[in-house]
Amino acid sequence: MSGIEYIANAFRSGFDMQDLDWTAWSEPGRAGVEHHVLWAPDPAGGEDSVGLLLRFPPGAHGDFHEHLGHELMLVLDGRLDHSDGTSYGKGDLVVEGPGTRHQMSSETGCTVLAVRTRPAAPRTPRQAELLRTPAAA
Secondary structure, X not given: OOOOOOOOOOXXXXXXOOOOOOEEOOOOOOEOOEEEEEEOOEHHHOEOOEEEEEEEOOXXXXXXXXXXXXXXXXXXXXXXXXXXXXXXXXXXXXXXXXXXXXXXXXXXXEEEEEEEOOOEEEOOOOHHHHHOOHHHO
């Protein structure tokens, strides 16, 4: 993608953003998450980063994964639930470093801006990580 993409009022609910192309994120371990790509990795151009808008309907969740680079998540609307038991609300900014492992979900629904400097790799949670997931709480 080149040029400029403009999204008016990014702090509105993702479900009100009907002017964007949303795609179901079909990948093992994910359920219900939709995404809108702002930019994608370009291996030929040496670009590893990705920018996405994510839309989690109530009960949706991502896969459990490990970050190979940094990830920035800005909650634009709703509540984002982290597998460590922490929940983040509208306006909260979360930055996770390389090597962090998590699964994100939303019990109530949310819209998130996510930027990854490098890809993430699917992982199987360790026993201690399983005990901290919101579903096990």
